[in-house]
Amino acid sequence: MSTTNYLTCSKGWKSWFLTLDHKRIGVMYLTAVLSSFALGGLFALAVRLELFQPGQQFMDPTTYNRMFTLHGAVMVFLFIIPSIPAAFGNFVLPIMLGAQDVAFPRLNLASFYLWMAGAVFFLVSLLGGGIETGWTFYTPYSTTTADSSVVSALMGVFVLGFSSIFTGMNFIVTIHQMRPKGMTWFKMPLFLWAIYGTALIQVLATPVLGITGLLLIVERVAHIGVFDPALGGDPVLFQHFFWFYSHPAVYIMILPAMGIVSELIAAGSRKEIFGYRFIAFSSIAIAILGFLVWGHHMFTSGQSVAASVVFSALTFTVAIPSAIKVFNWLSTMYKGAIVLNTPMCYGLSFISLFGIGGLTGLFLGTLSVDIHLHDTYFIVAHFHYVMMGSTAVAFMGGLHYWWPKMFGKMYNEALARVCCLFVFIGFNLTFLPQFVLGTRGMPRRYFDYPERFQFLHQLSTIGAVMLFITFFVMFSYLLHSLVRGKPAPMNPWGANTNEWKCSSPPPFNNFDVPPPMENPYDHTNLVFDEKLGGYRAKQVINS
Amino acid sequence: MSSHDNETPGATHAHIAPISTLMGTFIALLVLTVVTVVVRSIDLGSMNIMIAMMIATIKAGLVAAYFMHLAYDGGFIRVAFFASIIFMGLFLGFALLDTSEYQDTIQWHETLKAKVPTEGSAADHGK
């Protein structure tokens, strides 16, 4: 076994910023997306505090508009979309395959720097006064009305899109070409199937975001009129452009989260995953079906009735593969020896929050109901249940699951479980009241509201503060573990996927001995060893 | 990995296009370009664009099949290429299906603009 690992094998800032090692790039991405999460969280907190009481508290309406726009744009483009694939995908994908690196390490580093460039564009836009168009950049706000730095934000979106495309391309090629002998498609961990499905969407949908952003920039700068009704253009066409990417993008956000949850549930249930092939194929099904439903964002935008009916019907079909996953996770837990460690707690949290988020999506997909609910707090609550309650929770689950592998240190389990509980409570406290607000007619993105909504808004704000404090505690104990944490064992959760067959942290070239290619969910051969504080293979004890 | 090294070290197997195929494709492309320019001057009504697109598709097919070796490289590459065309069709198809439905609204905006030239968003546009 190596005495050095990927963290200690070379030193100096150059060894990090010019590294081609997928693990170091993953760690850099992790730092970057977590910083964006903190930034986006601050914007969210500002919005919620402003809404604590009716009327103006501490910011004027335009600042408020900029706050929620920046919150949305930073969270979507800088945090959620790159979060799981770029940070965890990069770190574990080659190790899970038993490969040495991704297919194109240089492209991988380039995509990280594209992310950085995108973040810089966003910062420029922030310093230039922010944007008040909403993260969706709808015309004519973005082309004519908005009086702010829309162009640099759009440049950011454009560049971040290419970062995402390159990550996706890299992962598809890696999965097709870099699997060692014996690693067949159906021996791949389900996280990789999810990442693969995600990568397909990244490659097929994101270019359209690129051209949309480019056209919008040209529209704003040169007034070409393609999206501008004042010049004979078609503003609804912009929405087709935007949602052709941005609905599939929802699956770029949720699919990798589902992949993580498959790993968490299997490891935490100490049982082979139920319905492996169903979960695997449902990832691909979601990726493809996700392309057929974008019109459900345009039911009330002047879209034709014919298109709306088709899009509504197709929207319901996405529920099928999603439900297949949930049922298989539940069946995996059934009669399992469930261990309530931190990752598993996040897994359970995900299932319940995703249940609510997914089912409320069906309300919104129903044409007649959507007329009532569109652009209210109901939709805000719905997509936060999917994006934050599901994706961000799964991200935290993945962070706690792979933290020992990435840094070789254990965090404080008890505190972590308490934090997980508080994330769950704080999240529901923030967003359950918003469902009620929405059905009662509170429109989204409004600066002010009538007094009768105050109680529900205050509950929501208290929840947001609670979430903020919890995340602060979480990052504190995680950072603390880097310094004072107990050394992590090779396999703390008793999972059988390949990343648990190399040391924690992994050596520079991932494996000193190529790992055996076996069923990734067969846990029968693993037993808990008190001395190690983790799991080890049975034979080792017997011999 | 050693299996490859044992055969011919460093060998890469790929299709080599014969000169006849390359030249044949080239000539076919030139002929089709002439055809598409000539056909244009015959008035066939709405059929003109259909014919022009068909010829363009055949030309694109020739380039993809022989210059880009798609006729020889099978498997996932072909799937990926056709997927890009299918998803492009999906995008164009749905957008086209839809936009014709609300042209009335855009027209209405136009007439409104014509009636009240000094008011409305059109007037202060771009200032």
Add this chain to the structure above:
Amino acid sequence: MSNNHHNENDHGGHPSFLAHHFSSPQQQYDAGKLGIWLFLVTEVLFFSGLFCAYAVYRFNHPEIFRYAHFFLDTTMGAINTVVLILSSLTIAWAVRAVQLNQRRLAVGMLVVTLLCAAAFMVIKYIEYTHKFHMGLTWGESFAPSAEALREVLGEAHGEVLEKPANLHLFFSIYFCMTGLHGIHVLAGIGVIIWMIVRTARGDFSSEYFGPVEYTALYWHIVDLVWIFLFPLLYLID
């Protein structure tokens, strides 16, 4: 740092062009090829936005396109089509030459490709300056000169067409499509120059020719887009 754990002697047969994380040249070649094809997929979808805008406006406002196409020079478009087809042939031939170790032929073919690409841009430049000169630009800045309109009516064989509203939309789309395509040609010129240098230097052989082939694939997609742009923009009736 080496990935060879099986056999120390393997390293001796490890060709210099093989990146450390690949186990064989074939794997490296296949990975690169799949990668470039996926990139081409993204290019197709990237352009699809402009084709979508084109389709929507042409479908809803055929009168704009019928009127506006008189402003385009079919001869120029046709010449450019032939130039690009020729460049596609030569770069495909360059790949063949590299695969057969015909280094000088490969360099020659690449140089011809480069000249074609440059010729394409020169013709494009002539077209663009002519349009700017006549005030035929995009969107808001669209202000055709009397000279330009006379020229069009002359070309329409005396047929007096009523000038449709929002004529500028055609030119917005025209400049977006040909502009984005032109940027791709410029990028292609850069890559082809790099390939000429590397081929002349002797980087490539029948064992290692991936980069030349990937460049060729990119160049073909640029040609492919133009094959559609030509009838869509220059051959409207």
